[in-house]
Amino acid sequence: MKYDYIIVGAGLFGATFANLAKKDGKKVLVIDRRGHIAGNIYTEEVEGIQVHRYGAHIFHTDYKDVWDYVNSFVEFNRYTNSPIARIGDEVYNMPFNMNTFSKIWNDVFTPVDALRHIEEEKKEIDHEPTNLEEQAISLVGRTIYEKLIKGYTEKQWNRSCTELPSFIIKRLPVRLTYDNNYFNDRYQGIPIGGYTKLVEKMLEGIEVKLDTNYFDNIDEYKKIANKIVYTGPIDEYFNYSLGELDWRSLRFDTKILDEVNHQGNAVVNYTGHEVDYTRVIEHKHFEFDTTSPKTVVTYEYPADYEKGMEKYYTVNDDKNNELANKYRELASKEENVIFGGRLAEYKYYDMDDVIKSAFEIYKNN
Secondary structure: OOOOEEEEEEOOHHHHHHHHHHHHOOOOOEEEOOOOOOOHHHHEEEOOOOEEEEOOOEEEOOOHHHHHHHHOOOOOOOOOOOHHHEEOOOOEEEEOOOHHHHHHHOOOOHHHHHHHHHHHOOOOOOOOOOOOOHHHHHHHHHHHHHHHHHHHHHHHOOOOHHHOOOOHOOOOOOOOOOOOOOOOEEEEEEEOOOOOHHHHHHHHOOEEEOOOOOOHHHHHHHHHHEEEEOOOHHHOOOOOOOOOOEEEEEEEEEEEEOOOOOOOOOOEEEEHHHOOOOOOEEHHHOOOOOOOEEEEEEEEEEEEEOOOOOOOOOOOOHHHHHHHHHHHHHHOOOEEEOOOOOHHHHOOOOOOHHHHHHHHHHOOO
Protein backbone atom coordinates (compact mmCIF):
# COMPACT_ATOMS: atom_id res chain seq x y z
CA MET A 1 0.00 0.00 0.00
CA LYS A 2 1.28 3.46 -0.88
CA TYR A 3 -0.65 5.30 1.84
CA ASP A 4 -1.83 4.49 5.33
CA TYR A 5 -4.74 6.87 4.84
CA ILE A 6 -6.37 8.62 1.92
CA ILE A 7 -8.53 11.37 3.34
CA VAL A 8 -11.44 12.53 1.23
CA GLY A 9 -12.01 16.18 2.10
CA ALA A 10 -9.60 18.92 3.19
CA GLY A 11 -11.98 20.53 5.66
CA LEU A 12 -11.49 20.73 9.40
CA PHE A 13 -12.16 17.06 10.15
CA GLY A 14 -9.96 15.82 7.32
CA ALA A 15 -7.15 18.23 8.17
CA THR A 16 -7.21 17.26 11.85
CA PHE A 17 -7.18 13.54 11.09
CA ALA A 18 -4.38 14.01 8.55
CA ASN A 19 -2.29 16.04 10.98
CA LEU A 20 -2.65 13.47 13.76
CA ALA A 21 -1.71 10.65 11.39
CA LYS A 22 1.35 12.52 10.09
CA LYS A 23 2.52 13.13 13.66
CA ASP A 24 2.41 9.37 14.15
CA GLY A 25 4.58 8.85 11.08
CA LYS A 26 1.76 7.69 8.81
CA LYS A 27 1.79 8.25 5.06
CA VAL A 28 -1.22 10.39 4.15
CA LEU A 29 -2.86 11.73 0.99
CA VAL A 30 -5.62 14.36 1.23
CA ILE A 31 -7.89 14.95 -1.75
CA ASP A 32 -10.68 17.47 -2.24
CA ARG A 33 -13.05 18.09 -5.12
CA ARG A 34 -12.87 21.83 -4.53
CA GLY A 35 -10.01 24.01 -5.72
CA HIS A 36 -9.06 25.02 -2.19
CA ILE A 37 -8.44 23.55 1.24
CA ALA A 38 -10.33 24.33 4.49
CA GLY A 39 -13.84 23.39 3.35
CA ASN A 40 -16.52 25.80 4.52
CA ILE A 41 -14.18 27.65 6.88
CA TYR A 42 -12.12 28.81 3.88
CA THR A 43 -11.10 32.46 4.04
CA GLU A 44 -9.58 34.55 1.27
CA GLU A 45 -8.02 38.01 1.27
CA VAL A 46 -10.03 40.73 -0.49
CA GLU A 47 -8.90 44.37 -0.26
CA GLY A 48 -6.58 43.35 2.57
CA ILE A 49 -9.51 41.85 4.51
CA GLN A 50 -9.94 38.17 5.39
CA VAL A 51 -13.32 37.23 3.91
CA HIS A 52 -15.25 34.18 5.16
CA ARG A 53 -16.43 32.87 1.79
CA TYR A 54 -18.97 30.39 3.18
CA GLY A 55 -20.42 32.46 6.00
CA ALA A 56 -19.18 33.71 9.35
CA HIS A 57 -17.21 31.26 11.48
CA ILE A 58 -16.29 32.12 15.06
CA PHE A 59 -14.24 29.54 16.93
CA HIS A 60 -15.47 28.91 20.47
CA THR A 61 -14.91 26.01 22.85
CA ASP A 62 -14.74 24.79 26.41
CA TYR A 63 -12.29 22.03 25.40
CA LYS A 64 -8.88 23.15 26.56
CA ASP A 65 -7.17 20.40 24.56
CA VAL A 66 -8.89 21.60 21.36
CA TRP A 67 -8.04 25.25 22.09
CA ASP A 68 -4.40 24.37 22.76
CA TYR A 69 -4.33 22.27 19.58
CA VAL A 70 -5.52 25.01 17.20
CA ASN A 71 -3.33 27.61 18.90
CA SER A 72 -0.31 25.38 18.31
CA PHE A 73 -0.61 26.22 14.60
CA VAL A 74 -1.60 29.91 14.54
CA GLU A 75 -2.36 32.70 16.95
CA PHE A 76 -6.01 33.51 17.60
CA ASN A 77 -7.31 37.01 18.26
CA ARG A 78 -9.68 37.99 21.07
CA TYR A 79 -12.82 38.30 18.91
CA THR A 80 -16.02 37.92 20.92
CA ASN A 81 -19.22 37.17 19.06
CA SER A 82 -21.73 39.91 19.90
CA PRO A 83 -24.24 40.04 17.03
CA ILE A 84 -27.07 42.52 16.91
CA ALA A 85 -30.57 42.00 15.59
CA ARG A 86 -32.37 44.48 13.37
CA ILE A 87 -36.07 44.50 12.58
CA GLY A 88 -37.32 47.48 10.62
CA ASP A 89 -35.79 50.55 12.23
CA GLU A 90 -35.22 48.84 15.59
CA VAL A 91 -31.92 47.34 16.78
CA TYR A 92 -31.47 44.88 19.66
CA ASN A 93 -28.61 43.05 21.31
CA MET A 94 -28.22 39.29 20.96
CA PRO A 95 -28.46 36.90 22.69
CA PHE A 96 -31.52 37.91 24.68
CA ASN A 97 -30.13 39.79 27.69
CA MET A 98 -30.84 42.78 29.90
CA ASN A 99 -29.79 45.18 27.12
CA THR A 100 -32.43 43.54 24.91
CA PHE A 101 -35.18 43.51 27.53
CA SER A 102 -34.63 47.08 28.69
CA LYS A 103 -35.08 48.29 25.12
CA ILE A 104 -38.14 46.13 24.40
CA TRP A 105 -39.93 47.15 27.60
CA ASN A 106 -39.43 50.70 28.89
CA ASP A 107 -40.08 49.70 32.52
CA VAL A 108 -37.32 47.06 32.69
CA PHE A 109 -34.28 48.02 34.78
CA THR A 110 -33.57 44.83 36.76
CA PRO A 111 -33.69 41.08 36.15
CA VAL A 112 -36.87 40.93 38.24
CA ASP A 113 -38.52 43.43 35.86
CA ALA A 114 -37.53 41.37 32.81
CA LEU A 115 -38.71 38.09 34.31
CA ARG A 116 -42.06 39.66 35.18
CA HIS A 117 -42.73 40.41 31.50
CA ILE A 118 -41.41 37.09 30.21
CA GLU A 119 -43.25 34.92 32.74
CA GLU A 120 -46.52 36.76 32.13
CA GLU A 121 -46.28 36.31 28.35
CA LYS A 122 -45.31 32.65 28.64
CA LYS A 123 -48.71 31.92 30.18
CA GLU A 124 -50.25 32.25 26.70
CA ILE A 125 -49.22 28.63 26.04
CA ASP A 126 -50.99 26.49 28.64
CA HIS A 127 -50.48 23.17 26.89
CA GLU A 128 -47.67 21.09 25.45
CA PRO A 129 -46.31 23.06 22.44
CA THR A 130 -47.26 21.48 19.12
CA ASN A 131 -45.12 23.65 16.82
CA LEU A 132 -42.15 25.97 16.87
CA GLU A 133 -44.22 29.10 17.43
CA GLU A 134 -45.86 27.71 20.54
CA GLN A 135 -42.54 26.35 21.79
CA ALA A 136 -40.82 29.74 21.40
CA ILE A 137 -43.65 31.61 23.15
CA SER A 138 -43.60 29.07 25.99
CA LEU A 139 -39.91 29.85 26.48
CA VAL A 140 -39.63 33.65 26.03
CA GLY A 141 -43.11 35.06 25.42
CA ARG A 142 -44.75 36.55 22.35
CA THR A 143 -42.98 39.93 22.23
CA ILE A 144 -39.48 38.50 21.90
CA TYR A 145 -40.76 35.75 19.60
CA GLU A 146 -42.41 38.23 17.21
CA LYS A 147 -39.46 40.63 17.08
CA LEU A 148 -36.41 38.38 17.19
CA ILE A 149 -37.35 34.78 16.33
CA LYS A 150 -40.34 34.49 14.00
CA GLY A 151 -39.14 36.22 10.83
CA TYR A 152 -35.56 34.97 11.03
CA THR A 153 -36.67 31.37 11.56
CA GLU A 154 -39.25 31.44 8.78
CA LYS A 155 -36.68 32.79 6.35
CA GLN A 156 -34.14 30.22 7.50
CA TRP A 157 -36.46 27.25 6.93
CA ASN A 158 -38.76 28.71 4.24
CA ARG A 159 -41.77 27.61 6.26
CA SER A 160 -44.17 29.19 8.72
CA CYS A 161 -43.22 28.71 12.36
CA THR A 162 -46.62 27.10 12.91
CA GLU A 163 -45.58 24.41 10.40
CA LEU A 164 -42.19 23.74 11.96
CA PRO A 165 -41.77 21.11 14.69
CA SER A 166 -41.32 22.32 18.24
CA PHE A 167 -38.08 20.37 18.79
CA ILE A 168 -36.13 22.77 16.53
CA ILE A 169 -36.10 25.19 19.47
CA LYS A 170 -35.47 23.07 22.53
CA ARG A 171 -34.30 26.05 24.54
CA LEU A 172 -33.65 29.75 24.09
CA PRO A 173 -30.98 31.46 26.18
CA VAL A 174 -32.34 34.18 28.44
CA ARG A 175 -29.52 36.01 30.18
CA LEU A 176 -30.39 38.27 33.03
CA THR A 177 -27.14 40.22 32.74
CA TYR A 178 -25.95 43.12 30.59
CA ASP A 179 -23.58 40.83 28.67
CA ASN A 180 -23.64 40.73 24.86
CA ASN A 181 -21.24 37.78 24.50
CA TYR A 182 -23.18 35.26 22.40
CA PHE A 183 -21.26 32.19 23.59
CA ASN A 184 -20.66 30.96 27.12
CA ASP A 185 -17.52 29.04 26.13
CA ARG A 186 -14.30 29.84 27.97
CA TYR A 187 -12.20 30.19 24.81
CA GLN A 188 -13.16 32.21 21.75
CA GLY A 189 -11.49 33.91 18.81
CA ILE A 190 -10.59 33.86 15.13
CA PRO A 191 -7.21 32.87 13.61
CA ILE A 192 -5.16 35.95 12.86
CA GLY A 193 -4.74 35.87 9.08
CA GLY A 194 -7.83 33.68 8.54
CA TYR A 195 -8.88 30.05 8.77
CA THR A 196 -7.13 29.05 5.56
CA LYS A 197 -3.83 29.83 7.27
CA LEU A 198 -4.81 27.52 10.13
CA VAL A 199 -5.60 24.60 7.81
CA GLU A 200 -2.45 25.24 5.74
CA LYS A 201 -0.40 24.81 8.90
CA MET A 202 -2.30 21.65 9.85
CA LEU A 203 -1.60 20.13 6.42
CA GLU A 204 2.04 21.20 6.28
CA GLY A 205 4.20 18.39 4.93
CA ILE A 206 1.17 16.36 3.80
CA GLU A 207 0.43 15.52 0.17
CA VAL A 208 -2.73 17.34 -0.98
CA LYS A 209 -4.51 17.07 -4.33
CA LEU A 210 -7.25 19.60 -5.10
CA ASP A 211 -9.86 19.56 -7.88
CA THR A 212 -9.89 15.80 -7.35
CA ASN A 213 -13.14 13.84 -7.10
CA TYR A 214 -12.91 10.64 -5.06
CA PHE A 215 -15.76 9.06 -6.99
CA ASP A 216 -13.83 9.28 -10.26
CA ASN A 217 -11.28 6.69 -9.07
CA ILE A 218 -12.74 4.84 -6.09
CA ASP A 219 -11.22 1.47 -6.94
CA GLU A 220 -7.77 2.95 -7.49
CA TYR A 221 -7.81 4.83 -4.18
CA LYS A 222 -8.85 1.70 -2.30
CA LYS A 223 -5.98 -0.21 -3.88
CA ILE A 224 -3.31 2.24 -2.75
CA ALA A 225 -4.52 2.97 0.80
CA ASN A 226 -4.91 0.86 3.92
CA LYS A 227 -7.88 2.97 4.94
CA ILE A 228 -10.10 5.64 3.43
CA VAL A 229 -11.26 8.52 5.63
CA TYR A 230 -14.44 9.81 4.01
CA THR A 231 -15.84 13.22 4.98
CA GLY A 232 -18.28 13.79 2.11
CA PRO A 233 -22.08 13.30 2.13
CA ILE A 234 -22.93 9.84 3.43
CA ASP A 235 -25.79 9.30 0.97
CA GLU A 236 -23.53 10.19 -1.97
CA TYR A 237 -21.01 7.57 -0.86
CA PHE A 238 -23.70 4.91 -1.31
CA ASN A 239 -24.88 6.47 -4.57
CA TYR A 240 -28.16 7.56 -2.94
CA SER A 241 -29.25 3.91 -2.93
CA LEU A 242 -31.76 4.50 -0.13
CA GLY A 243 -32.78 8.00 -1.23
CA GLU A 244 -31.37 11.50 -0.78
CA LEU A 245 -31.03 13.21 2.58
CA ASP A 246 -32.44 16.73 2.80
CA TRP A 247 -30.32 19.81 3.46
CA ARG A 248 -30.75 23.53 3.79
CA SER A 249 -28.33 25.68 1.84
CA LEU A 250 -27.25 29.32 1.65
CA ARG A 251 -26.62 31.93 -1.03
CA PHE A 252 -24.16 34.77 -0.57
CA ASP A 253 -24.01 38.19 -2.17
CA THR A 254 -20.65 39.78 -1.39
CA LYS A 255 -19.94 43.43 -2.15
CA ILE A 256 -16.85 45.64 -1.90
CA LEU A 257 -17.90 49.07 -0.64
CA ASP A 258 -16.04 52.37 -0.69
CA GLU A 259 -16.68 52.85 3.00
CA VAL A 260 -14.46 52.60 6.06
CA ASN A 261 -17.22 51.18 8.24
CA HIS A 262 -20.58 50.03 6.89
CA GLN A 263 -22.54 48.66 9.85
CA GLY A 264 -20.30 48.91 12.91
CA ASN A 265 -20.47 45.21 13.75
CA ALA A 266 -19.27 41.94 12.22
CA VAL A 267 -22.72 40.31 12.23
CA VAL A 268 -26.15 41.91 12.01
CA ASN A 269 -29.15 39.56 12.00
CA TYR A 270 -32.26 40.72 10.14
CA THR A 271 -35.19 39.19 11.96
CA GLY A 272 -38.07 40.67 9.95
CA HIS A 273 -39.64 39.88 6.59
CA GLU A 274 -38.93 43.36 5.19
CA VAL A 275 -35.71 41.89 3.69
CA ASP A 276 -35.06 38.39 2.31
CA TYR A 277 -31.59 37.93 3.81
CA THR A 278 -31.09 36.70 7.37
CA ARG A 279 -27.85 38.48 8.17
CA VAL A 280 -25.18 40.82 6.88
CA ILE A 281 -21.53 40.13 7.63
CA GLU A 282 -18.91 42.90 7.58
CA HIS A 283 -15.70 40.90 7.53
CA LYS A 284 -13.19 43.55 8.62
CA HIS A 285 -14.69 43.63 12.11
CA PHE A 286 -13.58 40.05 12.75
CA GLU A 287 -10.06 41.47 13.00
CA PHE A 288 -10.98 44.86 14.55
CA ASP A 289 -10.11 46.82 11.40
CA THR A 290 -11.96 50.12 11.05
CA THR A 291 -9.24 52.00 9.16
CA SER A 292 -9.02 50.31 5.74
CA PRO A 293 -10.47 52.61 3.08
CA LYS A 294 -12.82 49.89 1.80
CA THR A 295 -14.96 47.23 3.40
CA VAL A 296 -16.38 43.86 2.30
CA VAL A 297 -19.93 42.89 3.26
CA THR A 298 -21.81 39.67 2.59
CA TYR A 299 -25.59 39.31 2.48
CA GLU A 300 -26.64 35.80 3.52
CA TYR A 301 -29.79 34.27 2.06
CA PRO A 302 -31.22 30.91 3.18
CA ALA A 303 -32.04 28.61 0.28
CA ASP A 304 -33.64 25.29 -0.49
CA TYR A 305 -30.87 22.90 -1.42
CA GLU A 306 -30.53 22.13 -5.11
CA LYS A 307 -27.98 19.97 -6.85
CA GLY A 308 -24.66 21.75 -7.19
CA MET A 309 -25.16 23.93 -4.11
CA GLU A 310 -23.27 23.55 -0.85
CA LYS A 311 -24.90 21.55 1.93
CA TYR A 312 -25.04 23.52 5.18
CA TYR A 313 -27.75 22.44 7.59
CA THR A 314 -29.20 19.00 8.24
CA VAL A 315 -32.99 18.66 8.30
CA ASN A 316 -33.47 16.62 11.44
CA ASP A 317 -37.07 15.58 11.08
CA ASP A 318 -38.27 12.00 11.52
CA LYS A 319 -37.96 11.15 7.83
CA ASN A 320 -34.35 12.29 7.49
CA ASN A 321 -33.22 10.94 10.85
CA GLU A 322 -34.58 7.52 9.94
CA LEU A 323 -32.89 7.61 6.54
CA ALA A 324 -29.61 8.80 8.05
CA ASN A 325 -29.66 5.90 10.51
CA LYS A 326 -30.06 3.46 7.63
CA TYR A 327 -27.04 4.97 5.88
CA ARG A 328 -25.05 4.85 9.13
CA GLU A 329 -25.84 1.16 9.35
CA LEU A 330 -24.44 0.67 5.85
CA ALA A 331 -21.39 2.72 6.76
CA SER A 332 -20.67 0.57 9.79
CA LYS A 333 -20.30 -2.44 7.49
CA GLU A 334 -17.84 -0.81 5.09
CA GLU A 335 -14.39 -2.38 5.45
CA ASN A 336 -11.42 -0.04 5.86
CA VAL A 337 -13.54 3.11 5.46
CA ILE A 338 -13.86 5.67 8.25
CA PHE A 339 -16.76 8.12 8.10
CA GLY A 340 -16.33 11.45 9.89
CA GLY A 341 -17.53 15.05 9.92
CA ARG A 342 -20.89 16.75 9.49
CA LEU A 343 -21.55 15.54 5.91
CA ALA A 344 -20.50 11.95 6.49
CA GLU A 345 -22.37 11.71 9.80
CA TYR A 346 -25.36 13.88 8.78
CA LYS A 347 -24.87 15.88 11.94
CA TYR A 348 -24.53 19.59 12.68
CA TYR A 349 -21.16 20.24 14.29
CA ASP A 350 -19.56 23.32 15.79
CA MET A 351 -15.90 23.60 14.79
CA ASP A 352 -14.53 22.50 18.15
CA ASP A 353 -16.76 19.42 18.10
CA VAL A 354 -15.46 18.54 14.64
CA ILE A 355 -11.90 18.56 15.97
CA LYS A 356 -12.87 16.68 19.14
CA SER A 357 -14.62 14.06 17.03
CA ALA A 358 -11.53 13.71 14.81
CA PHE A 359 -9.41 13.20 17.95
CA GLU A 360 -11.67 10.37 19.11
CA ILE A 361 -12.15 8.67 15.77
CA TYR A 362 -8.41 8.76 15.03
CA LYS A 363 -7.60 7.31 18.45
CA ASN A 364 -10.05 4.45 17.87
CA ASN A 365 -8.84 3.62 14.35
